[in-house]
Amino acid sequence: MATVIQNKAGTLRDARLEIEEFNYAYAETLDQMDVDSWAEFFSDDAFYQVIARDNFESGLPLGLIYCEGKAMMKDRAYALLNTEMFAPRYLHLTITNTRALSSDTDGIRASANYTLIETLVEEPSRVQQVGKYRDLFVRDAEGALKLKERVCIYDSVMIDNCLVFPV
Amino acid sequence: MDVNRGLSGNSNGFDRAWPDDATRIPDWIYTDQDVYKREIEKIFLGRHWNYVGLECEVPEPGSYMRSYVGPFPVVVTRDMDGALHVFENRCAHRGVEFCREYRGKADSFICPYHNWTYDLKGDLTAIPFRRGVKGKGGAPKDFEMSEYGLRRFRVSTRGGVIFATACEDLESIEDYLGPEICAEFDATFDGTEFTLLGVHRNILPSNWKLYQENLKDPYHATLLHTYLTTFGLFVSSNESNIPTDKYGRHGGLLSRRPEGRPDVSEEEKSNMQAFKQTMELNDPRVLKFFPEADSKWSGSVLTIFPTLTALRQTNILNTRLLVPRGPNEFMMLWTVFGRSDDDEEMTRHRLRQNNIFGPAGFLGIEDNEALKFLQDGIRKAMPREGLAVLGEDDEATDTLITERAIRGMYRYYRDVMGF
Numbered sequence: 166m167a168t169v170i171q172n173k174a175g176t177l178r179d180a181r182l183e184i185e186e187f188n189y190a191y192a193e194t195l196d197q198m199d200v201d202s203w204a205e206f207f208s209d210d211a212f213y214q215v216i217a218r219d220n221f222e223s224g225l226p227l228g229l230i231y232c233e234g235k236a237m238m239k240d241r242a243y244a245l246l247n248t249e250m251f252a253p254r255y256l257h258l259t260i261t262n263t264r265a266l267s268s269d270t271d272g273i274r275a276s277a278n279y280t281l282i283e284t285l286v287e288e289p290s291r292v293q294q295v296g297k298y299r300d301l302f303v304r305d306a307e308g309a310l311k312l313k314e315r316v317c318i319y320d321s322v323m324i325d326n327c328l329v330f331p332v
Numbered sequence: 333m334d335v336n337r338g339l340s341g342n343s344n345g346f347d348r349a350w351p352d353d354a355t356r357i358p359d360w361i362y363t364d365q366d367v368y369k370r371e372i373e374k375i376f377l378g379r380h381w382n383y384v385g386l387e388c389e390v391p392e393p394g395s396y397m398r399s400y401v402g403p404f405p406v407v408v409t410r411d412m413d414g415a416l417h418v419f420e421n422r423c424a425h426r427g428v429e430f431c432r433e434y435r436g437k438a439d440s441f442i443c444p445y446h447n448w449t450y451d452l453k454g455d456l457t458a459i460p461f462r463r464g465v466k467g468k469g470g471a472p473k474d475f476e477m478s479e480y481g482l483r484r485f486r487v488s489t490r491g492g493v494i495f496a497t498a499c500e501d502l503e504s505i506e507d508y509l510g511p512e513i514c515a516e517f518d519a520t521f522d523g524t525e526f527t528l529l530g531v532h533r534n535i536l537p538s539n540w541k542l543y544q545e546n547l548k549d550p551y552h553a554t555l556l557h558t559y560l561t562t563f564g565l566f567v568s569s570n571e572s573n574i575p576t577d578k579y580g581r582h583g584g585l586l587s588r589r590p591e592g593r594p595d596v597s598e599e600e601k602s603n604m605q606a607f608k609q610t611m612e613l614n615d616p617r618v619l620k621f622f623p624e625a626d627s628k629w630s631g632s633v634l635t636i637f638p639t640l641t642a643l644r645q646t647n648i649l650n651t652r653l654l655v656p657r658g659p660n661e662f663m664m665l666w667t668v669f670g671r672s673d674d675d676e677e678m679t680r681h682r683l684r685q686n687n688i689f690g691p692a693g694f695l696g697i698e699d700n701e702a703l704k705f706l707q708d709g710i711r712k713a714m715p716r717e718g719l720a721v722l723g724e725d726d727e728a729t730d731t732l733i734t735e736r737a738i739r740g741m742y743r744y745y746r747d748v749m750g751f
Contacts, residue, residue, distance in 0.1 A: 215692065219434050220530040227530020227668050229692045231683045236614035241687070243611070248558040250698045252705070323663070324534035327700040328692040 180265035180273050184302060187310050188260040188277055195330060196256050200242035203331060208303055208311040209235045215317040215332060218296070229324075230331055241331070251329045257282040257290075258332060260298075272303040272313055279317065281332050294319045294332050350751045354725075354739055356717040362539035362710050367749075368659040374748050375638050376402025376656075381488065381495035381508050383640030383653055384408050384418055386667055388492060388526040389435065394452065397435040399665075400655040401485055401496050402639070407431045407441070408494060411452040416489065418496040419454030419482035434531075454482035491521025493642075493651070509636065510577030516584045516634055519627035520644040525672035529682060532666035534691040536700055538707035540639065540654045540662040541745075546699055547635045548583045548737035550574060551722055554600070556702055559694040562611050565589065565619060565646075566631070568600055572732050573629070579747075580740025581637035586629040589621065589646070618684050621646040624671070637741070647678075648685050660711060666690055 187206070194202050207213060215230040232238045263277040276299055283293040296319035303313045317332050348360055361367055376382060384399040385408050396409040398421065405421035421431045423443040430443040440457065441450045449458040456477045464470025485496035490505040506514050536543070546552070553566060560566040566587060573586040613619065621630055625644060634642040639654040649670065655663040666689070670682045690696045710718075720742075723734025745751075 217530070217532070223435070225528060225530035226679070226683055227532070227686065228683060229532060229690055231687055233680070233684060234615060237618065237684070237687070239614045240618070243614075244559055244562075244694050248562050249694065250556060250558075251701045322533055324532070324691045326534060326536055326691070326704055327697045329697055 176268060177265045180268060180275070180302075181263055183310060184265055184273070184275050184277075184300075185263045187302075188263055192258040192260050192279075195258050195332070198245075198256065198330060200245050200330065201239070204235050204238040204242055206312055207235050207238060207315070208305065208313045211235055211238075211312055212314045212316075213238060213312070213331070214315075215296075215319065215328070217322045218318050218320050219322050221316075221318045229319075229328060238331075245330065249329070251327075252285050254286075254329070255284040256330060257284070272301050273310075275300040275302060279332055291325060292321065293325060293328060294321050296320055296332070348751070350746055351717055354743065355719060355721040355735075357720055357738075357742060358717050359710050359715045361745075361751075362542065362707065363659050365659060368656070370749055371656070372402055374750075376404070377498040378748065379497075379499050379502055380638055381497050381502065381505060381636075382485075382638065383493065383636065383651065384496045385494050385653075386492055386526060386528070386651065386669060387416070387489060387494060388528045388669060389667065390416065390494075391528075392437070394437045394439055395435070396431070396438055396441075396452070398431055398433070400653065400663075401498070403656045403658075405429055405431075406485065406496065407454075408496075409452045409454075412439075415453075416487050416494055417453050418485040418487050418494070419450075420484075422482070423448055424456060424480040424482060425459075450482055454484050456480045456482075491518060491523060492526050493517075493521055493640075509582060510579075512575040513577050513582040513584060513634060513636070516575070516586065516627070516629075516632055517636075517642065519625050519629075520632060520634070520642060520649065522626065526649070526669045527672050527674065529668045529670055529679070529686075532664075532668070532690045534664050534666075534700065535657075535661060536664055536703060537661050538703040539659055539710075540656040541741075542703050542706055543641070543652075543654050543662070543664070543699075544635050544637070544741060545738050546703060547585065547633050547641050548741060549735060550585055550732045551735060552702075553585075556698050557695050559688070559698075563613055563619060565688075568732055569597060571730070573730050574732070574734070574737055575729055576737055576740045579744045580737070581744040583635045583737040583740065585631070585633040587631040588628055589630040617681070618687060619646065620681065620685075622678070622681070635737075635741075637744070643689065645689070646685060647682055648689055649682070650686075650689060660707060664691075 191206050213232040214228040216228050220227055259280045261278050266274040278297055281294040282290050284290040296317050299316045301314040302310050305311050382401045385397055389397050390408055390410045393410055393412045396407055399406050399408050406418050407421050409417045421429050423430050425448045428443050428445045430441055447460045451457050462471045485498055488495050488505050509517055554561050554568050571588040576583045632644045641652040643650045650666050650668045653665040670679055688694050720735040720738045723731055723736045725736055
């Protein structure tokens with residue numbers, strides 16, 4: 166019995182390391198504003214939502230961003246890269262406190278904290294978003310991790326002007 | 333016209349003369365602290381109905397929410413008899429802003445500082461140690477609790493929308509809106525019960541009036557918002573109407589999306605620098621339209637003076653409350669809702685479609701950015717006047733490339749402000 170528990174703990178530790186690597190690559194991709202590649206971190210049927218913490222905790226479903234499926238993420242990527250007008254900026258997304266919480270046939274449940282710092286021309290850097298990911302990871306045919314669900318619950322309910330890129 | 337007036341003008345703001353030409357809007361109305369103070373007196377505490385929220389946000393007896401009348405924090409409550417109340421979020425004793433939660437349920441409000449207690453109507457019901465201790469201290473003998481209730485506003489509702497005013501003898505909401513705007517208001521707020529889907533909040537570093545201007549300005553729609561034309565949601569040749577009330581203070585941007593893709597004429601293409609060849613969305617569900625209002629217009633943006641905008645765009649329903657925070661900044665509270673009889677799929681459809689609006693929406697990002705840039709220009713550059721020269725004041729109301737409604741709002745504004 167003890168061995169099983171240890172194995173399970175060991176499995177979750179391995180999963181955490183793998184998810185941390187995943188999250189580092191995810192953050193780097195968004196820092197480069199490569200939103201086309203960002204969509205590839207998700208499975209085709211994935212759900213991605215950015216939701217204010219007060220809405221989330223009140224059971225109100227409105228998302229700041231709400232994507233059912235990778236196609237909607239691709240559409241957002243296209244719009245951001247080809248139709249949207251916004252000020253030039255540097256992005257700095259930090260993902261920390263990664264936890265692999267459980268693993269079963271649905272996939273790996275995980276969480277992490279995130280902070281997005283934005284720097285605009287002639288303005289001091291400022292925190293644009295701080296929040297928590299609630300994730301469900303699955304594996305694709307090659308065994309690589311993909312997000313089947315990422316719900317980004319942000320504490321920074323009062324948004325500074327607007328959120329341009331996903332987190 | 334004296335273009336240097338702003339440089340040489342008196343800093344008190346009130347001897348500043350508006351240019352004779354009605355197509356010129358002076359910078360100082362967007363930046364001057366004294367103008368802002370006068371707006372509080374003449375507009376937010378004046379003869380206007382201020383939007384404070386939706387009935388579906390305070391659905392049950394005991395429900396309450398934070399809101400604002402102009403810049404002033406208020407609490408909106410529904411008492412145990414179901415009646416709505418709006419009172420200042422400021423204890424009558426020392427002035428503490430006592431209600432700190434976005435929303436919730438309560439049977440009373442207790443100021444945390446000295447525990448003065450108010451009921452859901454804003455009446456003072458208890459003060460601790462009123463008689464002092466051991467016969468010493470306490471409130472004056474003639475202290476009447478009924479004289480120390482919270483400052484209340486008059487409340488009226490129409491179609492589930494709650495308004496408040498400091499004015500004791502204001503006309504009805506119907507008369508306040510006027511027949512042209514009231515008809516469009518009623519088309520959206522048609523008496524069906526609404527369900528709250530959530531609230532977006534953002535701070536915009538711009539003067540509150542610029543947001544009203546933005547939604548009275550059909551000229552920018554296809555030029556700034558390439559998303560609309562790229563994905564065929566709106567083009568300048570769509571059937572449109574831009575009504576205003578008789579004073580010019582309220583307005584509407586009404587448009588009808590044609591069946592299928594709109595034709596983008598060569599004339600339109602050549603005028604839209606940012607025009608992209610029309611694309612198909614990978615997930616076209618976002619733009620689907622299920623007609624739900626008794627109206628020929630699939631898009632209706634209403635600007636209700638001073639601080640409400642109400643949107644019905646395809647199946648997006650939202651209100652935006654503009655909360656001024658001084659001349660250079662305001663807060664926006666976007667209340668997004670659906671109808672109580674929506675099934676799960678309709679709710680999801682609304683949630684998907686709401687990617688277009690809000691502070692991370694395809695249109696929301698651009699408007700917020702453009703208004704920030706605009707305030708930067710007004711605030712930092714050498715003073716001058718903005719232009720609102722497009723269109724004619726007596727044109728047909730289906731004219732789209734026009735700034736008529738902006739000029740109309742400022743005719744009214746000048747009258748109220750005494751400029």
